[in-house]
Amino acid sequence: MTAPAGIQWQQTEARAPAAVELRGVSRHYGGKHAQVRALDDVSVAFAQGSWTAVMGPSGSGKSTLLHCAAGLERVSAGQVLLGEHDLTAAGDAELTALRRSEIGFVFQSFNLIASLTAEQNVTLPLKLAGQRVSAKAVRRVLASVGLDERRRHRPRELSGGQQQRVAIARAMVTRPRVLFADEPTGALDSTSARQVLRLLRELVDGAGQTIVMVTHDPAAAASADSVLFLSDGRIVDHAHAPSAAGVAERLARLEG
Numbered sequence: 001m002t003a004p005a006g007i008q009w010q011q012t013e014a015r016a017p018a019a020v021e022l023r024g025v026s027r028h029y030g031g032k033h034a035q036v037r038a039l040d041d042v043s044v045a046f047a048q049g050s051w052t053a054v055m056g057p058s059g060s061g062k063s064t065l066l067h068c069a070a071g072l073e074r075v076s077a078g079q080v081l082l083g084e085h086d087l088t089a090a091g092d093a094e095l096t097a098l099r100r101s102e103i104g105f106v107f108q109s110f111n112l113i114a115s116l117t118a119e120q121n122v123t124l125p126l127k128l129a130g131q132r133v134s135a136k137a138v139r140r141v142l143a144s145v146g147l148d149e150r151r152r153h154r155p156r157e158l159s160g161g162q163q164q165r166v167a168i169a170r171a172m173v174t175r176p177r178v179l180f181a182d183e184p185t186g187a188l189d190s191t192s193a194r195q196v197l198r199l200l201r202e203l204v205d206g207a208g209q210t211i212v213m214v215t216h217d218p219a220a221a222a223s224a225d226s227v228l229f230l231s232d233g234r235i236v237d238h239a240h241a242p243s244a245a246g247v248a249e250r251l252a253r254l255e256g
């Protein structure tokens with residue numbers, strides 16, 4: 001189904017409240033004469049407990065959408081609502097506090113701190129958020145990603161897939177309202193990628209986690225509940241429970 005550009009798009013038909021919502025969000029870069037509209041009047045609500053993949057050609061605004069929704073970047077116009085919090089109205093200190101307690105972020109390149117063990121990497125967000133550090137809770141979250149026995153290892157002593165699972169544990173330790181993932185399987189071999197996608201599915205089905213994930217990989221996108229397609233900074237299509245072949249075909253049409 002093709003949605004008209006800029007249409008308000010609800011993530012599921014279900015009436016679950018939105019974990020994060022963008023209302024008429026635009027993000028422009030550059031000056032008056034060479035302006036790029038990275039996001040152009042995007043409205044979308046991501047329901048609690050849903051997993052959405054964001055796809056689109058290179059430069060279509062996927063990372064910008066993720067960064068604006070996660071409060072990593074300010075919008076040029078519109079509103080970003082994270083539950084009851086309006087990120088666009090928040091001052092810098094409030095935004096930092098919200099990012100630390102309500103948002104988890106996973107990157108393609110893991111971004112673990114090389115000098116810290118897996119356990120210390122996972123502990124860090126709790127310390128930054130000023131939360132009590134429970135060694136038991138840290139071990140529990142490492143066990144939930146299958147890495148309790150590797151907790152004393154440093155990133156260089158772990159495989160890419162293991163490092164990404166530590167990064168997911170680190171993002172999840174503060175129990176964020178939304179987990180944002182930017183190409184989480186982009187640097188992994190297919191077996192490790194499948195493991196990471198299985199883990200994300202467990203978080204959604206088992207813990208009701210909300211996930212918004214940018215990916216270029218149709219197989220990864222097909223692991224999500226639904227897929228949002230961007231082109232030129234606008235939502236132009238969406239698919240619910242799509243197959244990898246269906247996703248690849250829609251993407252090819254956009255890239256064509």
Ligand SMILES: Nc1ncnc2c1ncn2[C@@H]1O[C@H](COP(=O)(O)OP(=O)(O)OP(=O)(O)O)[C@@H](O)[C@H]1O
Pocket residue numbers: 029030036037038056057058059060061062063064065
């Ligand atoms: N800091 C910036 N300054 C100027 N233009 C930017 C900046 N960040 C992004 N853009 C532009 O905004 C548009 C959207 O970029 P964005 O990175 O969101 O796209 P994307 O879909 O994530 O691309 P890719 O798949 O290649 O990572 C692009 O035209 C890009 O060049």
